Structures are given as C-alpha cells and as structure tokens.
Amino acid sequence: MTDQPKIYVAGHRGMVGSAIVRQLLTKGHAVDRIVTRSHAELDLTDQADVRAFFASVRPDQVYMAAAKVGGIHANNTYPAEFIYSNLMVEANIIDAAFRAGTKKILFLGSSCIYPKLAAQPMSEDALLTGILEATNEPYAIAKIAGIKLCESFNRQYGESHGVDYRSVMPTNLYGPGDNYHPENSHVIPALIRRFHEAKANHAPSVAIWGTGTPRREFLYVDDMAAAALYVMNLPKAIFDQHTQPMLSHINVGSGQDMTIREIAETIARVVGYDGNITFDPSRPDGTPRKLMDSSRLNDLGWQAQVGFEDGLIKAYKDFLKNHPA
Numbered sequence: 001m002t003d004q005p006k007i008y009v010a011g012h013r014g015m016v017g018s019a020i021v022r023q024l025l026t027k028g029h030a031v032d033r034i035v036t037r038s039h040a041e042l043d044l045t046d047q048a049d050v051r052a053f054f055a056s057v058r059p060d061q062v063y064m065a066a067a068k069v070g071g072i073h074a075n076n077t078y079p080a081e082f083i084y085s086n087l088m089v090e091a092n093i094i095d096a097a098f099r100a101g102t103k104k105i106l107f108l109g110s111s112c113i114y115p116k117l118a119a120q121p122m123s124e125d126a127l128l129t130g131i132l133e134a135t136n137e138p139y140a141i142a143k144i145a146g147i148k149l150c151e152s153f154n155r156q157y158g159e160s161h162g163v164d165y166r167s168v169m170p171t172n173l174y175g176p177g178d179n180y181h182p183e184n185s186h187v188i189p190a191l192i193r194r195f196h197e198a199k200a201n202h203a204p205s206v207a208i209w210g211t212g213t214p215r216r217e218f219l220y221v222d223d224m225a226a227a228a229l230y231v232m233n234l235p236k237a238i239f240d241q242h243t244q245p246m247l248s249h250i251n252v253g254s255g256q257d258m259t260i261r262e263i264a265e266t267i268a269r270v271v272g273y274d275g276n277i278t279f280d281p282s283r284p285d286g287t288p289r290k291l292m293d294s295s296r297l298n299d300l301g302w303q304a305q306v307g308f309e310d311g312l313i314k315a316y317k318d319f320l321k322n323h324p325a
C-alpha cells in the first residue's frame with residue numbers, strides 16, 4: 001500500500017475536511033497515508049510552523065479544507081480576521097507545499113467569489129466581472145486570492161517543477177459535522193434545529209423569515225468530497241482541456257435549486273414536525289436566486305449522487321447523535 005500518495009487533509013475536523021477523509025478511506029486509501037493536524041497542533045496562519053510541517057512531512061497531495069468560515073454576522077463583525085486568516089492559511093500552505101515538493105493541491109473556495117449580481121446560474125467566467133456582496137467581501141477576496149495563488153504557481157512552476165494546483169468552488173453544503181449553533185448556522189442546520197425543537201416542544205407553528213420564494217442550491221457534503229477527489233485525480237491533459245490557466249476553478253453543485261418553502265417543508269417532513277410553517281414577508285428575502293452552473297464539472301464526467309431528502313435524513317441522524325433528547 002506504500003505506493004499510495006501521502007495526502008495531507010488540512011481542516012480534517014471541519015465538515016468538509018472530515019468528509020474528504022471519509023471519502024479517501026471509502027476509496028481504499030490507507031489511513032497511514034493520510035496526514036492530519038488539528039488547529040491546536042498546527043496553526044496554519046503561522047508561516048514558520050507551516051514550513052517546518054511541510055518540510056518534515058512532504059505530502060504528495062494536499063486538500064485545503066481549512067478556513068475561517070462563518071455566517072453573515074461573523075463576517076460582518078470580524079472582517080479583519082476573515083481576510084487575514086484566510087489569506088495567511090492559503091499563502092502559507094501553497095508556498096510551503098511548493099517548497100516541500102508537493103505536486104498536487106486542491107484548494108476549496110466558495111460560491112461567494114462571484115459578483116453579487118452575477119447572471120444565474122453562475123458560471124466560472126463570472127469571476128471578477130462585478131462587485132461582490134459587501135458582507136462577505138473580505139472572505140471572498142481571500143478565496144479569490146487562493147484561486148489566483150494556485151494559477152500563478154502553475155504558470156510559473158508548472159513546467160519547471162511539475163506543480164498542478166487546482167481549485168473547486170462548492171455551492172452551499174450540508175451534512176454530518178455541520179454547525180448547529182443557534183445564532184451562527186447556515187439555513188439547513190438552523191432549520192433542522194428549529195423543527196427538531198418545535199417537535200420536542202409541541203410548538204403549533206414555526207415562523208421563517210421572508211416570503212419563502214427565494215431559490216437556493218444545496219449539495220450533500222459527501223458528494224462534495226467525492227467531487228474533490230474526482231477533480232484532484234483527473235488526468236492533467238483532461239483537466240487542461242476543460243480549463244484555462246487563468247480561469248481554472250471548477251464549480252461544484254447539485255445543479256438543482258429549490259425555494260426556501262420547499263426546503264423548509266422537506267426538512268419538517270424529515271424531522272417529523274407536523275405543525276404549521278409560516279412565512280414573515282416583513283423580513284428580508286436576500287437574493288432571489290443563487291445557483292451554480294456546474295456544467296464544466298458535469299462535462300468532466302461528475303454528477304451529484306445524493307438526493308436532497310436522502311441527504312437530509314443522514315444529516316438529521318447525525319444531528320440526533322450529537323443532540324440526544
């Protein structure tokens with residue numbers, strides 16, 4: 001088994017990083033060929049420590065799933081931390097990996113790299129065509145820098161050193177390991193928690209902000225991890241045929257969006273809440289539609305496998321494991 005590449009998964013305790021480790025193990029990758037470090041063991045914003053780590057471990061491949069992430073509130077309150085930490089994590093990993101001879105990196109960005117008013121569905125070439133959403137601009141700028149770091153290292157060192165650094169931009173994700181914090185979670189974990197509590201308390205209704213009509217796309221996190229391995233392992237000639245040196249990132253989505261109402265009703269069904277769901281149109285709706293154009297990845301031969309309701313059933317099981325009655 002020692003001919004398997006040595007793979008460092010950065011951020012392995014997070015929702016996406018843990019799914020990537022699960023996926024590697026499922027695909028038969030030996031556990032002793034997977035390297036991980038918790039945040040406490042290795043602070044990726046510390047350049048000297050990151051260089052020392054790479055110099056001693058010398059991984060063949062790196063999945064970059066470590067990032068400082070958060071919702072609107074956190075992004076608005078701590079913009080300095082969001083831009084600084086994410087830039088440092090990316091710059092440190094990519095430069096240290098290059099110095100240590102790592103040939104392959106997969107960087108994870110986010111759909112927030114696209115302009116606020118990008119045409120829907122959002123395709124890769126919408127990048128840098130307009131202004132970003134103000135609340136997460138610092139985070140998005142750092143993620144765009146991550147894509148450009150990968151591309152710049154490829155352009156300068158691709159031929160001479162054989163580096164091949166790629167980026168994927170996931171849509172909204174959900175699944176095991178999600179953050180269910182009452183104030184600071186994304187829409188799916190927040191609704192799972194609210195319907196679960198409403199069911200336990202026999203609440204007659206659950207009120208949801210807005211009209212329920214905006215459309216959003218979601219992808220089950222194990223599908224995301226499968227896509228990450230797929231893109232990492234695509235032969236270079238094929239990857240190069242479908243990308244350009246300065247437009248190389250690849251969207252990863254399910255290709256299907258749903259209204260907030262449909263999302264809420266499906267979650268209520270999965271959780272077993274049979275009270276009323278009401279909408280409060282006096283509250284803001286946000287963007288009417290947010291959907292990735294994943295045709296680049298689909299053309300490369302990858303499609304999402306897990307249906308929304310099936311993914312929610314797994315996510316709710318994981319929630320119950322961590323929030324026993």
Ligand SMILES: NC(=O)c1ccc[n+]([C@@H]2O[C@H](COP(=O)([O-])OP(=O)(O)OC[C@H]3O[C@@H](n4cnc5c(N)ncnc54)[C@H](OP(=O)(O)O)[C@@H]3O)[C@@H](O)[C@H]2O)c1
Pocket residue numbers: 010011012013014015016017038039040042043044045064065066067068069085089108109110111169170171172173174186
């Ligand atoms: N979740 C989504 O819906 C979604 C959607 C699109 C893209 N993504 C992308 O996927 C990636 C992972 O997201 P996630 O949802 O898995 O986030 P997550 O659950 O918060 O995981 C991030 C991990 O990175 C670690 N980390 C952060 N800063 C670090 C540092 N300075 N040094 C070492 N470790 C550090 C965190 O450790 P601590 O918790 O100990 O700090 C955590 O384990 C991010 O790049 C994100 O943009 C996520």
